[in-house]
Amino acid sequence: MGKLFAVVVAIIALVSTAIFASHIWWLPVDISAHGHAIDRQLTETMATSGALFVLSQLALAVFAWRYGDRKDGRAIKLFPGGATPMVVFATILVGAEVLALTFVGSKVWAGIYQTPPDPNSLQIDVQAEQFAFYFRYPGADGRFGAVHPERIDEGSGNFFGLDPANDTTARDDIVVPSLAIPINRPVLLTLRAKDVNHAFYVPELRIQQDFVPGLVIPLHFTATQVGKHEIVCTQLCGLGHYNMRAYVEVMSQEQFDQWLKERAAEQ
């Protein structure tokens, strides 16, 4: 029985490692300028924790193979000092690994989320609400109209609470339910939530950021490949959470200009 257990443990450890090592089940394509840093960090984390996983599972298998069928119940050898030093030793070992990964990982994270955006970024305002995303471009005047949450009226398409009757800068604002961005141009999103927490998650952009009601959260990135990808909400936000999604389309600058012109004409 001990030998069978050892074989099963070894097979599970090696097959699951092989799935990751061969990239059969791996991250989606990276279309962002910063994504390589995230991917490197994820790879390092996977390699470190993967090595420890394989070693510990194989050690378990070896011990189960060799000693699993012993009937005398006698200890083979005791850890020096007994159980307490062993627990302390294991805690320090695992804690050091977790802390090391945290320090290295937070450096990568801060390099993306805590750096100022490019001053020439294309700014797009984002409103999340149950259960949709809306995106706002500043229009021909290059300025956003002020938002007045009390004026939000979905029935008339006023998702941001604009006041075009009194605010001329709001009149040419372009509000759409899908995001289009030009390739290789820094983009700055300002995230607003109308009701509850939501999240902006595009795996291909290696970006995931919460929306928090009452906060305007900046988020910047640059897309490096054209294509269309799904934006999903990853904070359980209510009944229709499963259905809260939009699309981001990365296009050439010319296509983007044309797209924006067409959307402006529809407003």
Next chain:
Amino acid sequence: MRRQYLWIVAAAGLVGSVLAARGASPAMAGAISGKVTYTGTAPKMKPIDMAKEPSCAKQHATPVTTENVVTGPGNALRYVVVYISAGDEGASAPSDAVRYDQKGCQYVPHVAVMRVNQPLEIYNDDQTSHNIHPLARVNSEWNKSQPIGAPPIHTTWEKPEFIPVKCNVHPWMHGWFLVLTTAHSAVTGEDGEFSLKGLPPGKYTLTAWQEQFGTQTQDVTIGGSETKTVDFVFKARPY
């Protein structure tokens, strides 16, 4: 003195019931018809992009827009509800149900008119879940989820109220329940025209309601089997 008073009340009641009986006869029924238009510049309706709900998007061959100000040829205004707001109360509600559909991720019709206590049936015809939420203030507010294939919701409204309706899943969905006491009402079509028939002789207040432009009223007296023409003109603003 008291006896005299009772006689007057009885006589008035008799005359009233005779008049009411005469009024109910088709020969003496009047009608009001007319057209609702606007002056000025109407706001441009915003496009609705249903890309996130492909089963709804594919039902629309032409682009869908918001419907809070829908205009027709000759400055006609659609979805204006014209009804008798005074002079026609008290009739009991009909038992036939008003049907309200969620179809292509829109409310059909955009404005549904019903009577107090008249049955209302709400259907989900879509291959997606809806969560209908009438924002009632005078009546009790509720919201109900209707998954794909769910049976219709049967309900009624106890008090007169103009109730905006939204979907808690699809923010662009927007409609109205107009719960009225009168049996005489009409919703204008694309040509802005309306017609109220079967009106007994009497003095009435006619109200036209448009969801963004508000209400207008006019007094109308129907003498017999005549058709009065009453038009309403709303002043539109682009924003």
